[in-house]
Amino acid sequence: MTPxxxxxAPRRRGRPPRTARATGPDxxxxxxxxxxxxxxxxxxxxxxxxxVAKAAGVDAALVHHYFGTKxxxxxxxxxxxxxxxxxxxxxxxxxxxxxxxxLARYFIGVWENPVSRAPMLATLRSALTHxxxxxxxxxxxLRRLLERIAAELDVPDPTFRAELAASHMVGIAVLRYVxxxxxxxxxxxxxxxxxxxxxxxxYLAER
Amino acid sequence: MTPxxxxxAPRRRGRPPRTARATGPDxxxxxxxxxxxxxxxxxxxxxxxxxVAKAAGVDAALVHHYFGTKxxxxxxxxxxxxxxxxxxxxxxxxxxxxxxxxLARYFIGVWENPVSRAPMLATLRSALTHxxxxxxxxxxxLRRLLERIAAELDVPDPTFRAELAASHMVGIAVLRYVxxxxxxxxxxxxxxxxxxxxxxxxYLAER
Numbered sequence: 210m211t212p213x214x215x216x217x218a219p220r221r222r223g224r225p226p227r228t229a230r231a232t233g234p235d236x237x238x239x240x241x242x243x244x245x246x247x248x249x250x251x252x253x254x255x256x257x258x259x260x261v262a263k264a265a266g267v268d269a270a271l272v273h274h275y276f277g278t279k280x281x282x283x284x285x286x287x288x289x290x291x292x293x294x295x296x297x298x299x300x301x302x303x304x305x306x307x308x309x310x311x312l313a314r315y316f317i318g319v320w321e322n323p324v325s326r327a328p329m330l331a332t333l334r335s336a337l338t339h340x341x342x343x344x345x346x347x348x349x350x351l352r353r354l355l356e357r358i359a360a361e362l363d364v365p366d367p368t369f370r371a372e373l374a375a376s377h378m379v380g381i382a383v384l385r386y387v388x389x390x391x392x393x394x395x396x397x398x399x400x401x402x403x404x405x406x407x408x409x410x411x412y413l414a415e416r
Numbered sequence: 417m418t419p420x421x422x423x424x425a426p427r428r429r430g431r432p433p434r435t436a437r438a439t440g441p442d443x444x445x446x447x448x449x450x451x452x453x454x455x456x457x458x459x460x461x462x463x464x465x466x467x468v469a470k471a472a473g474v475d476a477a478l479v480h481h482y483f484g485t486k487x488x489x490x491x492x493x494x495x496x497x498x499x500x501x502x503x504x505x506x507x508x509x510x511x512x513x514x515x516x517x518x519l520a521r522y523f524i525g526v527w528e529n530p531v532s533r534a535p536m537l538a539t540l541r542s543a544l545t546h547x548x549x550x551x552x553x554x555x556x557x558l559r560r561l562l563e564r565i566a567a568e569l570d571v572p573d574p575t576f577r578a579e580l581a582a583s584h585m586v587g588i589a590v591l592r593y594v595x596x597x598x599x600x601x602x603x604x605x606x607x608x609x610x611x612x613x614x615x616x617x618x619y620l621a622e623r
Contacts, residue, residue: 334544336595337537343595351597372591372600373611380587384579388543388550390558393579404580408615 237275239265244276244286249328253283253335253342283342284349287332290325297354301361309410312358313402316378320386321398330386333379351375362413370412377408444482446472451483451493456535460490460542460549490549491556494539497532504561508568516617519565520609523585527593528605537593540586558582569620577619584615 243265247256258279262269276282300311319325335342355375359367381401384390393401450472454463465486469476483489507518526532542549562582566574588608591597600608 330544333590337541337544337590346595347597351595355597366599369599369603369607370611372597373588373608375597376587376591376600377584377615378587379590380583380585381580383540383544383586383590384583388553388558390554390562390579390582392573392576393583396576400576401580404577404619407618408584411614412611 236265236267236271240267240272240275240282241286241289244272244282245289245328248283248286248335249331252331253339253345256283258282280341280345281349283345284353286328287346288349288353290319290329297357301358305414306410308414309408309412310402310406312374312409312413313378313406314398317381317398317402317405320378320382326386329382333382333387358413364413364416367413374409374412377405381405443472443474443478447474447479447482447489448493448496451479451489452496452535455490455493455542456538459538460546460552463490465489487548487552488556490552491560493535494553495556495560497526497536504564508565512621513617515621516615516619517609517613519581519616519620520585520613521605524588524605524609524612527585527589533593536589540589540594565620571620571623574620581616581619584612588612 240261244256244261247261247264251260256279258272259269261282262272265272272282276285296315300308300315303311320329332342332346336346337343351372355371356368358374359371362370364370381393385393385396385401447468451463451468454468454471458467463486465479466476468489469479472479479489483492503522507515507522510518527536539549539553543553544550558579562578563575565581566578569577571577588600592600592603592608595601
């Protein structure tokens with residue numbers, strides 16, 4: 210038994226992990242935040258598990274332990290912006306006639322929050338420039354987020370419709386935050402929600 | 417007077433321009449096609465007027481003569497994919513109740529055509545990674561394309577609504593051609609048109 214390697218970190222040879230910050234209930238959160246920042250600032254290609262570990266002040270093995278491969282870290286870092294486990298059930302379980310409005314407000318909120326906007330834009334940038342990042346988005350994020358929404362829908366082709374809804378929100382983000390097309394870039398969030406909500410409502414709740 | 421410098425090319429010292437291909441009714445078209453290819457293959461940042469001129473087999477001065485700055489070449493190269501002068505009047509002047517359907521079919525058609533899709537994706541990629549390219553899209557393309565559409569609309573906030581419509585088409589392109597999210601990536605174009613047309617119709621023709 211090596212002292213100082215308790216907690217979920219796999220044991221490794223050589224230098225012992227920095228136990229002061231390496232474990233505990235906050236390590237996972239710290240890794241996620243570090244991953245979000247690293248991917249946002251460096252892009253998919255230049256981010257490494259080692260860099261994420263360093264920024265989080267933990268051992269790389271702990272990053273592997275919690276999240277697995279780099280692609281899985283990326284997926285988790287993207288997903289944390291949406292907090293789907295926290296927010297989606299509430300959105301999906303509310304009155305069906307306001308589903309489009311709740312989803313529009315939720316997505317605009319994710320984009321309006323600078324903390325989640327930066328990594329989201331970085332994700333989009335990575336997906337447009339690196340097939341590996343596109344593949345992760347396709348495989349992990351879309352499957353988890355959109356199929357979760359689609360599973361709750363009572364319409365034909367629910368995944369197709371959820372993708373159309375998502376595509377609209379992605380496109381709004383591109384024109385509003387990246388290209389900064391006016392007047393969309395300066396419009397009040399609620400003005401956008403008011404126009405977009407009936408679109409999402411039709412895609413997700415009307416046959 | 418220097419012989420061999422007739423036509424629209426500004427005169428330059430030293431080696432005379434390659435007159436055989438340098439002028440004539442096709443030079444402008446050749447420059448546009450070369451610009452489209454160069455921007456698509458190299459991105460906004462790495463494309464130069466000189467490179468476009470070389471690819472088109474003309475003198476760089478002729479590129480300047482026809483299009484002005486690099487930004488203006490970029491805008492023209494993007495715009496040629498939409499052929500707005502050719503197609504937009506027809507779309508906008510048709511029956512108002514089918515406007516959304518005509519526009520949806522037009523945009524999907526531009527994206528479905530590999531000849532225009534590659535430069536469009538390159539444009540999007542450039543706009544997401546280079547503020548200069550985003551600025552050009554914002555200034556030239558959106559102004560020319562969207563305000564042309566907006567000018568024909570009889571709704572409040574026509575530019576805002578035209579931007580919402582455009583955002584949807586941009587987002588569909590990202591999910592369908594870049595992230596390749598299924599089933600959207602493999603859906604028949606007409607299936608997308610059928611779902612999206614009422615959205616564009618509401619944005620562009622309903623108060």
